[in-house]
Amino acid sequence: MSDRAKNTMQGYADPKLCRELADKIAQSLTGRLRFMEVCGTHTVSIYRFGLRTMLPLTVEHVSGPGCPVCVTHAREVAASIALAAVPKVIVGTFGDMIRVPDSTGQSLQQAKAQGADVRICYSPIDILQTARSNPGHEVVFLGVGFETTAPAVAAVVKQAKAEGLTNLSLLSCHKRIPPALQFLLQNQDVAVDAFLLPGHVCTVIGLQPFAFLRSEYTIPAAVAGFEPADILMGLFVLARMQVENRVEIVNAYPRAVKDKGNPTALAVLGEVFVPGDADWRGLGKIQDSGFFLAPEYKDFDAWERFDLEDIEDKEPPGCQCGQVLKGQLHPRQCPLFGRKCTPSRPVGPCMVSTEGSCAAVFRYGM
Amino acid sequence: MHTHILLDHGSGGLASQRLIKDIFVRHLDNPVLSLLNDAACLDISGPVAMSTDTFTVTPLFFPGGDIGSLAVHGTVNDVAMCGAVPKYLSCGFIIEEGLELKILERVVASMAQAAEGAEVQVVTGDTKVVPKGAVDQIFINTTGLGEILVHDPPQGNKARPGDLVLVSGSMGDHGLTILAHREGLAFQTPIQSDSAALHGLVHKLMQEAGAIHVLRDPTRGGLATTIKEIAEQSAVCIELDEAQIPVNPGVEEGCAFLGLDPLFLANEGKMICILPREYAPKALQIMRSHDMGHSAAIVGRVIAGHPGRVVLNTGIGGQRLVHMLEGEQLPRIC
Numbered sequence: 182m183s184d185r186a187k188n189t190m191q192g193y194a195d196p197k198l199c200r201e202l203a204d205k206i207a208q209s210l211t212g213r214l215r216f217m218e219v220c221g222t223h224t225v226s227i228y229r230f231g232l233r234t235m236l237p238l239t240v241e242h243v244s245g246p247g248c249p250v251c252v253t254h255a256r257e258v259a260a261s262i263a264l265a266a267v268p269k270v271i272v273g274t275f276g277d278m279i280r281v282p283d284s285t286g287q288s289l290q291q292a293k294a295q296g297a298d299v300r301i302c303y304s305p306i307d308i309l310q311t312a313r314s315n316p317g318h319e320v321v322f323l324g325v326g327f328e329t330t331a332p333a334v335a336a337v338v339k340q341a342k343a344e345g346l347t348n349l350s351l352l353s354c355h356k357r358i359p360p361a362l363q364f365l366l367q368n369q370d371v372a373v374d375a376f377l378l379p380g381h382v383c384t385v386i387g388l389q390p391f392a393f394l395r396s397e398y399t400i401p402a403a404v405a406g407f408e409p410a411d412i413l414m415g416l417f418v419l420a421r422m423q424v425e426n427r428v429e430i431v432n433a434y435p436r437a438v439k440d441k442g443n444p445t446a447l448a449v450l451g452e453v454f455v456p457g458d459a460d461w462r463g464l465g466k467i468q469d470s471g472f473f474l475a476p477e478y479k480d481f482d483a484w485e486r487f488d489l490e491d492i493e494d495k496e497p498p499g500c501q502c503g504q505v506l507k508g509q510l511h512p513r514q515c516p517l518f519g520r521k522c523t524p525s526r527p528v529g530p531c532m533v534s535t536e537g538s539c540a541a542v543f544r545y546g547m
Numbered sequence: 548m549h550t551h552i553l554l555d556h557g558s559g560g561l562a563s564q565r566l567i568k569d570i571f572v573r574h575l576d577n578p579v580l581s582l583l584n585d586a587a588c589l590d591i592s593g594p595v596a597m598s599t600d601t602f603t604v605t606p607l608f609f610p611g612g613d614i615g616s617l618a619v620h621g622t623v624n625d626v627a628m629c630g631a632v633p634k635y636l637s638c639g640f641i642i643e644e645g646l647e648l649k650i651l652e653r654v655v656a657s658m659a660q661a662a663e664g665a666e667v668q669v670v671t672g673d674t675k676v677v678p679k680g681a682v683d684q685i686f687i688n689t690t691g692l693g694e695i696l697v698h699d700p701p702q703g704n705k706a707r708p709g710d711l712v713l714v715s716g717s718m719g720d721h722g723l724t725i726l727a728h729r730e731g732l733a734f735q736t737p738i739q740s741d742s743a744a745l746h747g748l749v750h751k752l753m754q755e756a757g758a759i760h761v762l763r764d765p766t767r768g769g770l771a772t773t774i775k776e777i778a779e780q781s782a783v784c785i786e787l788d789e790a791q792i793p794v795n796p797g798v799e800e801g802c803a804f805l806g807l808d809p810l811f812l813a814n815e816g817k818m819i820c821i822l823p824r825e826y827a828p829k830a831l832q833i834m835r836s837h838d839m840g841h842s843a844a845i846v847g848r849v850i851a852g853h854p855g856r857v858v859l860n861t862g863i864g865g866q867r868l869v870h871m872l873e874g875e876q877l878p879r880i881c
Contacts, residue, residue, distance in 0.1 A: 196790070199863040199864060200864050230861045230865050230867075231860075231863075231865025231866045233865070234866045234867070235863070235864060235865045409863045409865075535806065543870065544868075545867040545870075547858075547866060547867060547868055
């Protein structure tokens with residue numbers, strides 16, 4: 182075994198452990214287990230480690246709306262591009278967002294090439310310093326992501342208010358996972374046997390927000406981590422529940438997820454944001470599925486400050502990201518996949534983000 | 548003497564001459580360069596390999612190297628990968644007005660040291676100074692010439708089923724070092740660029756290992772992109788074993804943290820060597836006993852299969868496909 186195998190292919194990526202878990206899943210399953218994950222990191226891990234090739238064909242993987250870039254609506258992308266064109270505005274964003282095209286093919290990357298000041302942030306905290314050191318500029322952070330990223334962004338807004346940083350604002354496109362799952366099930370848009378719940382999101386909000394899966398829809402779910410053994414463990418829990426005919430919401434990632442979530446993160450979320458109706462790519466408007474700035478923080482709202490609320494945009498022609506996000510279409514079934522739409526020339530957001538299911542299938546798919 | 552580069556230094560007049568004499572010739576001196584003719588006159592017979600590359604890396608100085616040494620190693624390695632012995636380099640500098648002279652001198656001195664180590668002479672050069680903001684400090688172009696000494700040099704289209712795939716050491720060190728240094732990220736295990744000249748190891752392999760089919764240095768795009776290119780050029784299928792691919796602990800850690808794949812990160816002092824199975828043990832032994840190849844490993848094999856396909860056996864026992872790097876993972880790393 183090489184050094185790499187000795188050093189890193191142990192613990193949660195130990196080949197023996199993974200094989201054992203995969204075998205246990207195969208042995209215990211009697212019928213089909215079609216599961217949906219709703220987390221971009223799960224999507225990537227499943228493809229990157231080749232997990233599908235270790236599991237029986239009866240385990241079917243459906244990738245749901247779990248990639249934050251992918252679910253960002255074309256209108257939100259158009260608003261960010263419009264913002265970047267305003268003189269003396271600096272737009273801070275996570276790296277993946279800069280290549281997402283609006284319906285006309287424009288992106289923040291192109292805006293940047295034409296002279297807009299667009300800066301990639303590895304952490305939302307960076308934007309505070311940008312605002313402090315550019316008092317003559319308006320600095321706007323493009324807030325994209327789920328319950329996982331939203332608390333850090335909320336903390337930044339809180340800090341900006343405490344410091345009286347009047348040149349900083351937030352274009353919040355943050356989204357909440359439970360209302361999206363509720364929406365999919367309500368509209369009978371998805372036919373899945375179980376959910377593999379996102380470990381990162383649950384670290385923040387805990388298990389309770391997903392209780393409706395069991396009570397309203399009798400669908401079992403397991404919270405899973407992101408190493409290969411974590412995902413296999415989650416799937417094993419789902420397989421066992423199916424065989425034993427149990428419907429529960431099980432925490433299969435207890436080393437990171439507490440049933441009640443993270444109270445500190447929840448507190449800052451509750452203070453800075455309020456839930457509101459949000460537009461999801463491919464899914465449309467979903468009630469209470471977005472995080473918007475609470476009245477006490479409205480001064481930091483870039484949607485209002487720059488009068489962006491009336492911007493409209495639709496999905497690029499031919500793009501089927503919506504159906505891919507619902508798990509109704511496999512990326513390879515999209516006529517644009519790998520032809521008109523590739524990671525370097527993406528049409529839709531599922532191909533842009535490294536966490537998008539189209540990009541994962543393009544990069545790693547067998 | 549001035550302390551900063553002025554537009555005058557690129558004028559071709561006295562200031563230019565002084566700069567050439569005081570910095571470039573002083574450090575890079577050799578009998579051809581010191582004649583200061585319009586062109587270098589060289590004595591070469593037989594087939595030659597020629598390669599050119601431009602270096603724009605930011606930051607200029609990073610753990611394990613700088614733009615000067617990189618400009619030598621990068622081009623020397625490209626020439627060496629054709630099975631040639633690198634002999635001569637040209638270098639063109641584009642310098643931003645206002646650059647501190649001592650920074651330029653540090654870069655040129657490092658270049659001279661790298662050239663000496665790589666056993667090449669910088670025989671001709673050019674300097675341009677552009678107004679502030681037109682380039683970022685210094686850009687360097689180098690062109691290399693080398694003599695091809697073997698009858699049947701390695702090429703990207705010569706991988707055949709039955710061949711084994713070797714790498715000369717750990718993957719991803721350069722790419723991650725530049726990213727980490729640029730963003731001010733520190734990992735528990737320190738990392739540094741692997742920037743180095745591979746001519747010596749190539750020469751030894753060419754002399755002693757037997758018929759090498761392919762030699763490539765996996766620079767931008769990393770191992771994944773280069774292997775995929777080879778699979779396409781040779782119209783073969785290549786299978787890689789993830790668990791056998793050497794990756795330094797610091798790189799592994801940083802990649803896990805940043806969500807990067809070491810297979811896509813650039814290397815500047817590593818090579819891929821593909822050769823018939825029977826010659827592989829000898830080649831591995833040569834690599835491992837050479838300074839440039841201590842952690843060399845056999846990481847895969849060429850098989851008859853879907854032409855152009857690269858399959859990775861993942862560390863946990865799954866399989867997936869490997870594609871070329873799409874888009875820019877990280878700009879200006881070399």
